[in-house]
Every structure is written in structure tokens, then in C-alpha cells.
Amino acid sequence: MNQYNKKMNMERSLMICFFFIGLLNAQGAWVMSNRTHPELKWKTFQTTNFNIHYHEEIQEIAIQGANMAEQMRSTLIQQVGLDTLPHLDIVFTTEDEVMNGFATPANYTVIWVDQNDVAVWLEDEKWLRTVLAHELQHLVFFRVTKTWLPFPMNDLYSGTPGWVIEGLAEYYTERWRPARFDLSHKYHVLRNTVDKIKDPHNDGFSKCLYFADRFGDSTVVKILNHRDKLGLFNFKRAFKKYTGIKLKQFEEDWRRHMNTYYFGIRSQKEPYQEVGRVYRLPIRYVSGFDRFSDTLKVAMVGRKDKKQGDYSLVLAVRDTIKENKKYRRELKKKKDDTPIRIKPVWKLKELDYGRIGSDIKVSPDGSKIAYSKYRYGEHQAMIWDVYVVDVNTRKKIRITNSQRANNPSWSPDGTRLTFVAHKNSTSNLFITSLDSIGTQTRLTNYSGDVQIVTPAWSPDGSKIAYAVSKSDGNMDIVVFDIANQETIRLTTRPEVDYRPIWHPDEQKITYTSHAGMTPNFHTVDLTTKLSIQNTDIGDAIWTVGWNHNVTAITGLTLNDVDSARVVDVDPARIANVSKNTMNNAFSNWRDKQPDHPLIDLDPKRDVIGAVAVEKYRFYNHLKHLGTILFPDVEGLFYNGVYIDATGRHILGALAITDWKNVSSAFEYQNATGKPLGGFWGISYFKDLFFEGRYYNRNNTYLLEFYNGFSIYGSRAFNFGKNIFANHTLRYGLNYFDRQVAYEPDSLDVFPPPESGKEGSISLVYNYLSRRPHQQNLFAPPQGHGFQIGMDLVDKKIWGDFTYNHINMDGFINQKIGPLVIFFRGRYESVWGNRIPAQETVGLVDIPNEYILGQLVLGKEHMSPRGWNGVQLGDRAFFGTTELRTPSLNFNFFEIAKVIKYGQLSGAFISDFGKVWGGDDEDWITTTGAEFRFSLLIGNAPFLIYGFGWAQAPEDWNQPMKIGSGPKPYFRMTLISPF
Numbered sequence: 001m002n003q004y005n006k007k008m009n010m011e012r013s014l015m016i017c018f019f020f021i022g023l024l025n026a027q028g029a030w031v032m033s034n035r036t037h038p039e040l041k042w043k044t045f046q047t048t049n050f051n052i053h054y055h056e057e058i059q060e061i062a063i064q065g066a067n068m069a070e071q072m073r074s075t076l077i078q079q080v081g082l083d084t085l086p087h088l089d090i091v092f093t094t095e096d097e098v099m100n101g102f103a104t105p106a107n108y109t110v111i112w113v114d115q116n117d118v119a120v121w122l123e124d125e126k127w128l129r130t131v132l133a134h135e136l137q138h139l140v141f142f143r144v145t146k147t148w149l150p151f152p153m154n155d156l157y158s159g160t161p162g163w164v165i166e167g168l169a170e171y172y173t174e175r176w177r178p179a180r181f182d183l184s185h186k187y188h189v190l191r192n193t194v195d196k197i198k199d200p201h202n203d204g205f206s207k208c209l210y211f212a213d214r215f216g217d218s219t220v221v222k223i224l225n226h227r228d229k230l231g232l233f234n235f236k237r238a239f240k241k242y243t244g245i246k247l248k249q250f251e252e253d254w255r256r257h258m259n260t261y262y263f264g265i266r267s268q269k270e271p272y273q274e275v276g277r278v279y280r281l282p283i284r285y286v287s288g289f290d291r292f293s294d295t296l297k298v299a300m301v302g303r304k305d306k307k308q309g310d311y312s313l314v315l316a317v318r319d320t321i322k323e324n325k326k327y328r329r330e331l332k333k334k335k336d337d338t339p340i341r342i343k344p345v346w347k348l349k350e351l352d353y354g355r356i357g358s359d360i361k362v363s364p365d366g367s368k369i370a371y372s373k374y375r376y377g378e379h380q381a382m383i384w385d386v387y388v389v390d391v392n393t394r395k396k397i398r399i400t401n402s403q404r405a406n407n408p409s410w411s412p413d414g415t416r417l418t419f420v421a422h423k424n425s426t427s428n429l430f431i432t433s434l435d436s437i438g439t440q441t442r443l444t445n446y447s448g449d450v451q452i453v454t455p456a457w458s459p460d461g462s463k464i465a466y467a468v469s470k471s472d473g474n475m476d477i478v479v480f481d482i483a484n485q486e487t488i489r490l491t492t493r494p495e496v497d498y499r500p501i502w503h504p505d506e507q508k509i510t511y512t513s514h515a516g517m518t519p520n521f522h523t524v525d526l527t528t529k530l531s532i533q534n535t536d537i538g539d540a541i542w543t544v545g546w547n548h549n550v551t552a553i554t555g556l557t558l559n560d561v562d563s564a565r566v567v568d569v570d571p572a573r574i575a576n577v578s579k580n581t582m583n584n585a586f587s588n589w590r591d592k593q594p595d596h597p598l599i600d601l602d603p604k605r606d607v608i609g610a611v612a613v614e615k616y617r618f619y620n621h622l623k624h625l626g627t628i629l630f631p632d633v634e635g636l637f638y639n640g641v642y643i644d645a646t647g648r649h650i651l652g653a654l655a656i657t658d659w660k661n662v663s664s665a666f667e668y669q670n671a672t673g674k675p676l677g678g679f680w681g682i683s684y685f686k687d688l689f690f691e692g693r694y695y696n697r698n699n700t701y702l703l704e705f706y707n708g709f710s711i712y713g714s715r716a717f718n719f720g721k722n723i724f725a726n727h728t729l730r731y732g733l734n735y736f737d738r739q740v741a742y743e744p745d746s747l748d749v750f751p752p753p754e755s756g757k758e759g760s761i762s763l764v765y766n767y768l769s770r771r772p773h774q775q776n777l778f779a780p781p782q783g784h785g786f787q788i789g790m791d792l793v794d795k796k797i798w799g800d801f802t803y804n805h806i807n808m809d810g811f812i813n814q815k816i817g818p819l820v821i822f823f824r825g826r827y828e829s830v831w832g833n834r835i836p837a838q839e840t841v842g843l844v845d846i847p848n849e850y851i852l853g854q855l856v857l858g859k860e861h862m863s864p865r866g867w868n869g870v871q872l873g874d875r876a877f878f879g880t881t882e883l884r885t886p887s888l889n890f891n892f893f894e895i896a897k898v899i900k901y902g903q904l905s906g907a908f909i910s911d912f913g914k915v916w917g918g919d920d921e922d923w924i925t926t927t928g929a930e931f932r933f934s935l936l937i938g939n940a941p942f943l944i945y946g947f948g949w950a951q952a953p954e955d956w957n958q959p960m961k962i963g964s965g966p967k968p969y970f971r972m973t974l975i976s977p978f
Helices: 003-017 020-024 056-080 127-144 153-158 162-173 182-190 200-215 217-225 235-243 247-266 320-333 584-591 953-957
Strands: 042-046 050-055 088-093 101-104 108-112 276-280 285-291 297-303 311-318 346-354 368-376 382-390 396-398 405-410 416-423 426-433 440-442 451-457 463-469 475-481 486-489 497-502 508-513 520-525 531-533 541-547 552-557 565-569 622-632 635-644 649-657 662-670 679-686 690-694 701-717 725-742 756-769 784-793 802-816 819-834 841-844 870-873 875-884 891-895 899-916 924-937 940-951 968-972
Touching: 042 056, 050 056, 056 088, 056 127, 056 162, 056 217, 088 127, 101 127, 108 127, 127 162, 127 217, 153 622, 162 200, 182 200, 182 247, 200 217, 200 247, 200 584, 217 235, 235 247, 247 584, 276 552, 285 541, 285 552, 311 368, 346 368, 346 382, 368 405, 382 416, 405 451, 416 451, 426 451, 451 497, 463 497, 475 497, 475 508, 497 541, 508 541, 520 541, 541 565, 819 841, 841 875, 841 899, 870 875, 870 899, 899 940, 924 953
Parallel strands: 050 088, 088 108, 382 405
Antiparallel strands: 042 050, 101 108, 276 565, 285 297, 297 311, 311 346, 368 382, 382 396, 405 416, 416 426, 426 440, 451 463, 463 475, 475 486, 497 508, 508 520, 520 531, 541 552, 552 565, 622 635, 635 649, 649 662, 662 679, 679 701, 690 701, 701 725, 725 756, 756 784, 784 802, 802 819, 819 875, 841 870, 875 899, 891 899, 899 924, 924 940, 940 968
């Protein structure tokens, strides 16, 4: 059997079997980037209640975090009614630019520090304070709900909804803010999808605020500390006991409450049509845009359809020729004096794609666009860098190199760019010339915990306005004089002020402010520093740029309808600001504070004293992550995982016994990147890992066990241009005793399978480039990949067999209008002195079993659809070409909204193949068509079936007769080989 397939199936079995626990929870910081960062030197120190782990470049941040953690601890315990906490582990890292953190039931948390743009939704807080408190509250939650039953069995029994876990962390440690998550609630209320919010952070926050306002903090404490007669925690039962209502009823009450509140607020505010001229952008899902001086063009960042998983940088150009043709056609039909209105026709051109920042800037001459893009940079770190793209040639130039840079802005003459770059939580403004990329000048000289966003040049190029958040957390507008190196502060309110737009006379700046909990336009006079409010929108509106054609400020609105709307607002306009009037019963939830709030936290307050810093040693910080244990009179199932605090050393064990025989597995995985980079590990199996596949025309299984161990490794690499284009190298040294446990009675295709010992060296290279899209599950509209696996099996290594195996596989998807052409080619060759019979290659009429439209249970047969026969040899090629339709988002059968049949699609297909080294070396070709549908678990396709007809091309030319013609087939369908 192909050693690569063995290895991949082994890894899948490990992940499914005894890394099941680990997959339920994040493990280490590497899970975000799949990179191990061996360049980092990890340190550790201990405080009274915490173990702090970090890499040496961020010791100051780690000490600040430790001081705050000690200050938070007593309040976090008091909030949930705990008496004490065990020693907790906190890991701080900047290895990737990730705005996140996670906590595990193993009493450790991993936190990414050094963030910049997050300051916009923090308002008057700092990232370190917010994320640390949030993650520590998770650890407190795990502790207060802990029972004698180990994780994850305890969690499965408790049935605690995700929104409770995330919502309590936000309620106890944060306050309600526009971007956390007031704006998203407005969006869902307007779309009538409040009950369909997917992010548990989102609805969890408001549900917990509403719950605490309605039932009080004491009820939360009673629920979390309740145990049933078994001494276990069950959330729904405890909820019903202490509230008197069912959880489902509470969620319905919350939905009505949110709708009442937000529609009540909206009814008292200005509509978009009242504040300016409203029009639409060419695509619906827009996160940012900028104008050209040519009004027939617009640059946008967004998604071209709702199923797109990444973002596109799009140039849209008005097609006036088509518009004129439409106008003339309508003019001929016109029979009255009604004005003819032609909807704008746009040509869309994708300039780049990936994770692209929303603040894009068109150069003054309209030839280029500056933007920021998320990519793999130095040391394979995931970071933001600044790019410039030529709108005509699509040629891209990277302006910065692994600088964690964003927020680019053009100088008025278009020769220079300013941008924000940050390191270790300190942001500064930099300037560079397009004539000397790589030569940069730092404009500002901030130190400490400082963030900068949205810089904008003055029209004469002498000043730059930007928003800055210093140590107090307040984000305000300042103006920096380039020549004098002086800064003038223009705004002072506690809410976020950002996105400054200069007026042409340079006397005023219009900006976006979160005052009143809603982004609205405000204008400040640079001389008097007095501000006026231009809009009092109830939804949201953000400043984008000055519209010279109508002397107005252009703003982007909340994307809540069937298109992205833009509003031009007169900068001299004064809003009709109204004070919200609402029954407190519907509004108190928003300002509810915990009975024991986190206050007076100061990262510079020294509460830990001097610390003894040591080199991090993983064996001093091993944790029990989880156990699954099912004992009974007939046997026992055990699955346990241990992990170190950084998540870079993982040990798992699995054992199944009927009290007579024991099946077991063990795995150690190392994610330190040392000594060879990437990951490596050791796995062992005894009567546990097996592979099965159909072995004859009756679809009877061949079942093989693989007993032994493997030393394996892998390393991924990305060249930094496309975050979704990754190269992976896998290698392994394998020692397995292959045991045929079950074979068919009828062997009408392959010779009898053989058992025996097998030692092998395997090497696999894989390249995959595929953008995320929901259609990837059913009919990927794009993507390509190549894979080659080479295996050396030799008695000299160990065992009974000696042979070599090569497997090459590649595919490509090409979109043509609404359809997709899929092509796949696969070549396999086996040769040697002693080859197991079941490794024979060839074309056979035995179908395959595909899980998720991709994974193969055992060896994948080369099986042309619509063909009956057997051709065996030592080399074989198999290819497939399909013209696929997109799937219909429709389910024709459903059980409890969990098990579904649907997602209909179709394809015209052609399979072709050839075998060398056998009795028949003729090409085999079939063509036909098939219909497809999926068995879905939730919304994910578990099995995809194809029902169709196929036969040799020449047979389609024969007259159709009763009893002849192509025979229908029904089999599982491959969507993508990897």
C-alpha cells in the first residue's frame, strides 16, 4: 500500500481517536499558523499565583501581564463564588499577529500581544488588560464548573452553550461598546437574524447582560455552583431551577428584548436619506472603499458573494457603453413623460485577494492603490504588510517587509506613502518614497503601549492627521507637523475618534466618533478645537473621503441591506441630535455592571516584585488536558491527553480492552520546531489502527491492521504572496507488522492479500492553493494542487517486503461563468522484489468510499465510471475531467435540523486511464453525466453521492435500444483529492 496514504490515514486516526480531546480545544499558539517558530527562546517566571511563560523579546509585556493578573485574581474568584484557584499558567507571544487568545481546562491560557487596530473597539482600554481578563475568566469558569468527571466528559454532560462561556467572560471583564458588539446587534436586528448569530462572543455578551439585569449576579453564581444528585453540573437543569424558566424561553425573551431596544433607538435617530445623498456601491459585501478622481471608477474591499471566505480588492469601472445601449432601448419603448432611469453597469476587476485591510487608498493620479494584506512573513509569522498595486497591470509591490504595517496613506503628490508599523505594542508612523522602497523614515517617536490608526495627509503635504491611543486608552485625533515634529491634539472625549478627513482649506477635519455608542460624523475646527456633530444616525456611518465633485464628505454605512450604501454629507451640516427616551426596563441591560467589577487595574503597579527568570522547561509544566473513560463489565475505553503549558509537547494514549485483549495507541507530538523545523512525533499502535477498502466486485472489505510505530515529521512553508498557497513536506520512518484481519471469499479482481512486516522510509511533498469558499465543500470554484509521494520499503530497514512506490496526484478547478471545470490526474507506480499482492496497481471496476468528498478509507482505486473490467500492472494513470454546476442550497429531507439530505448539483464527466506492465495496455475512456446530493451533518457534507450514466464515447453514437445503453451507477463522489 502507498506509504503516504498509510501515514495520512494514521494521522487522521490519531486526530480522530486520541487527539479528539485536543481538537475540542486549542492547544498552542501554532494552531493559528501551523508554524512552530523555532527561533523563539522561551522564558518563564513564577509569581504568587501564576506561572508566566513568554519569549525573551517581550519580557516587559509579560511582567505587566503578571502584575495585572495578580490584581484581577481575587475579583474574578469573588464574581463566581469560588474560594480559591490553583496555580495558573499564562503564555504571552508575538509569534504571529493574531488578535486573539484562548484558554483550556488544563489551567493555562495562550495570549497574542502586540496589537494595533484592536484599539478601535477597545475604546478606553488596552488590549493586554482586555484579553488577559477575558481569558482568565474562562479559566475561572472551567474551575467553578469542574466536577469529579474529567474534561471533556464533564463538558458534554453539562451541555453549557458556547454563548454562556464567552458571554460571562465579557460580562465580568468588559463593558458594552460599539464594536463589542453593539454594531453587530444592529446589523442582525435589521436583518431579523438576532436568533441566528453564529459567534458566541456576540450574542453571549448581550444575553449575559440581559440575564444579569433580569435575574441578578447571585443567580449566575447559584447556577454555576449547582450540582445534581450525581455531583455533576448540568447547565439547563440548573438554569431552570434558579430562574423558573427554560433556557429556550429565555433566549426567546432575549430576542424580543433586543429587537425592542434597537428598533426603539433607531426610531429616534436620523435616517440616511435625511443626512445626505444615498447611493450604492457595485458589490454588496463591502468593508472599505475609496474614490478615484474619475467618477466612473471606485476601489473596494469586500466579498463578491456571501459564500466567499476571503476578501477581494476590486476595481469597478462604469460601463457607459452598455448603459447607453440600455437607455436607447428604453427610449424606444417609452410612451409617456416618465424619466428613464438606468441602473449603473459596472465591470469588476479583481486586483488582489486574501485577508485585506479595509483602509485602502487610491493614489492622487488614480494609477495605484495602497492597501494592507495579511501574509506569511519572516520566520513564517502571520503578519500585516503594506502593498501597492497598479490598477492597469495588476502588478503588486510590497512596501514593507514583516513590519506589522497597515493604514497606508498617500502624500498629495503621490510620490510618498505613510503607514503605521508596530512592535511590542508600540506603534509609530513611517514614511517611504516609491522611488526608494526599503528606505523608510520614522516620523513619530512614541514609546510604551501606543496604537495609531487611519493617518491622512493634509492637502499641502505639511501635516498628517491620525488617531492615537496612548497609555490612558483614549483614542483621539491629533495633527503631526512634519517639519516641526510637533503634535497638536484636537479631540479629548473618552470615546474613539478616528478616520480624519481634511477639508480642502485645511481649516477643519471631519472624523468618525463613537460618541453616543454609534459611529457618526463630527467636524473639528483646527483653530478653536471646537467640534460639531454632522450626523446622528442610529445605525452607523464612517468617514471615507472628501468628494470634490459635490463638496461633501463621503461615508460608508452599516452593511445591513441588499447592497453597500454610501452617503455624501455636507461637512457644514449640524445634526438634529435627539436624546434617547426609552423605558428603563428595555435599556438597563446595556449598562449593567457586575456586582464585583474589575477596577483600578494598573499594568505598571508592581505587585509581583522581583522575578527569577528561567529557561522554559516543558517537563516542569505538563498538564492533564482531558480524559474519556468508559468502563463496564464487558470492557474499558480510555483516551487521555497530556500537554505542556505552551502547547508544544503533546502526549496522548488510547486503550480499548474486553478484559482479554488490549488494543492500544500512543502518540507524542513535538511542536517546538527543533531540531529540523516544523513538527515531529512518534506514534505506536497495537491492534487499533486499521484500514479497510472494497476488494472485490461484491464490495466486500479487505481489513488490515498495522501494528508498530512510526517516527514522522512535517514542515509547511509559504512564500508570502498568497496566504492560501502552502507547501508542505512530510517524512517518516515506519515499522509496521501488516496483518490481514479479514479478506473476501471471492477474489475476482486482486490476488490474495498478504500479511508481513514492513519497514519503510517515506517522503511526501504537497502543494495546495485554494481560497476559502463555502462551495469548496460541494464544487470548488477555484484552486489547484500537486502532490508526490515516494516510499522506500526494504528488508534492510526491517521486515519481509522490498519494493518502491511512487504516487503523483494533481488537480485544478477553473471557473467558467457559473460552471466549473475540474481536472485531476493521478499516476501510481510500484516495483520491487517482494511486493504485497494488495499493493498491485491498475484500473478496476470497484468504487471508492469518500468521506467529506475527499478522505479515502484505505487505498483509492482507479475506477472509471461506467466501465466494467480489470487491468492490472506495475504502473497506472487515471484522469478525470468534469464540468460541474454549483450546488443548490436546498435540502429535500431533514431530521431534527441535524441530519439532512440535499445540496443538489450535477456534472458532465469523463474518466480515462491506462495501465502499463500488464496484459492489456489500451486506453480506457468513459463519458457521461451524473446528479449529486449530500448527506449533511449540520451544514457540512459528510457523504456526497453521485447517480449517473457513463460509457465509452463511441457507444453514445449507437442507437438506443431497450435493455442496452449505459447502465446507471450510484457511488460516493470525489470533490477534491486533497
